[in-house]
Amino acid sequence: MSEIKAKLKDFICSTLGVEEDVLEYDTELFGDGPIGLDSVDSLEIISFVDGEYGVEMTGVGKEHFVNIDAIAQYIDENK
Amino acid sequence: MMFINEINDKIGQRPPFQMIDRVEELIPNESAVGIKCVSVNEPHFMGHFPGTPIMPGVLIIEACAQLCSLVIECDKTDDKLYVLLKVDGFKFVKPVIPGDVLTISVKKTRAGGTIFGFDAEVKVGDRVHAKGSVLFTAIDRASVYER
Numbered sequence: 001m002s003e004i005k006a007k008l009k010d011f012i013c014s015t016l017g018v019e020e021d022v023l024e025y026d027t028e029l030f031g032d033g034p035i036g037l038d039s040v041d042s043l044e045i046i047s048f049v050d051g052e053y054g055v056e057m058t059g060v061g062k063e064h065f066v067n068i069d070a071i072a073q074y075i076d077e078n079k
Numbered sequence: 080m081m082f083i084n085e086i087n088d089k090i091g092q093r094p095p096f097q098m099i100d101r102v103e104e105l106i107p108n109e110s111a112v113g114i115k116c117v118s119v120n121e122p123h124f125m126g127h128f129p130g131t132p133i134m135p136g137v138l139i140i141e142a143c144a145q146l147c148s149l150v151i152e153c154d155k156t157d158d159k160l161y162v163l164l165k166v167d168g169f170k171f172v173k174p175v176i177p178g179d180v181l182t183i184s185v186k187k188t189r190a191g192g193t194i195f196g197f198d199a200e201v202k203v204g205d206r207v208h209a210k211g212s213v214l215f216t217a218i219d220r221a222s223v224y225e226r
Contacts, residue, residue, distance in 0.1 A: 040165055043194055043216055051191030058192055 004053075004072040011048050012068070016041050025068040045071065053079045081105060081149075090148055095122050098142035099183070102149060110186040113146040119177035134175035139209050140166055143199035147185050147213060151195055159217040164194065169211030179203045193217045 005025050012029070013020045022034050029037045037045075042065060046057045049071070055078045057064065057071075064074040081102035092098070104112040117134055124132035144163050151161055175181065182202045189196040193216045201209040 043164065043192060044214070047189065047191035047194035047196075049192070051189060056192070 001072050001076050004075050005068050007052065008045075008048075008068045008071055012037075012045070015048070016044060023068075025072075027067055029067055030062075030065065049075060055079050086149065090145055092145060096141075098138060098145045099149070102146070103182075105149065107152045108150060108187065108190075110184070111146050111150045113142075113149070113183045113185075115142045115181040115183060117175060117177055117179045117181065121177075124177065132177050134179075136169070136171045136209070139171065139175060139181075139201055140169060140211070140213065142181065143183055143185060143197075143201065143211075144213055144215075146183050147195070147197045147199070147215060150185060150187065150197070151215065158220050160220045160223065161195070161215050161217055163213060164216040165214040167212040167214070169209065171209045173203075173206060173208045175201075175203065175208055179208075181208070188212070 009020070009023060009025070012018050013023060016037060018035055018037075027033070027035060029035050030042070045065070049055050049057050053075050055075050057074065060074065064070050083100060086097075086099055086102065087093075090097075090099075098115055099113045100116050101114040102111055103114060104110070119132060121134075123135055123138065127133060127135050148161055180203065183199065184202075185197045185199045187195060188198050195215045196212065197215075198212050199210060200207060
């Protein structure tokens with residue numbers, strides 16, 4: 001699962017413009033935190049996960065998008 | 080080759096907001112090359128700018144987006160609408176002026192979930208005048224006017 005987390009982090013930093021040194025696997029991605037991703041970013045993450053792992057996350061609950069750990073766990077359980 | 084009547088069958092935009100006059104090449108769900116002939120008669124040139132008409136960058140992006148929408152094959156009977164989601168890294172290298180014929184090339188770079196991504200390049204003759212990337216997503220038509 002560490003490979004999934006590393007790929008997610010790489011995508012979030014390179015495509016969504018998040019600085020690598022402020023993003024840990026348990027850092028909150030959305031809301032008023034330091035990262036502050038929005039709904040457009042979530043669609044990009046869903047697209048990346050679908051393309052990379054064939055896992056459909058459209059309509060999946062917010063709790064699975066809280067941080068990289070949560071997204072990776074959902075991918076691991078559903079791929 | 081796709082002429083304006085066939086373009087009209089596939090996209091909803093109409094004058095003065097129709098930005099693709101002809102499609103030269105089209106590979107469904109992959110890429111396209113389209114033509115936009117820029118005329119001084121277009122209404123935005125009245126104000127952008129008086130005495131020095133330049134095609135607004137947002138309309139160049141719109142031209143790219145309309146060509147992308149022709150590339151995306153979708154079921155006309157469904158309740159989805161493809162809309163622009165994000166514009167990335169657009170550069171307007173050289174002004175577009177009346178009399179220019181834009182050759183617009185778009186190529187799909189990614190698709191997954193509900194997203195389609197394209198790279199776009201706009202040339203006049205052999206010179207690049209603008210380039211960048213656009214993302215689209217599918218939304219429910221019924222949700223457009225929800226507040």
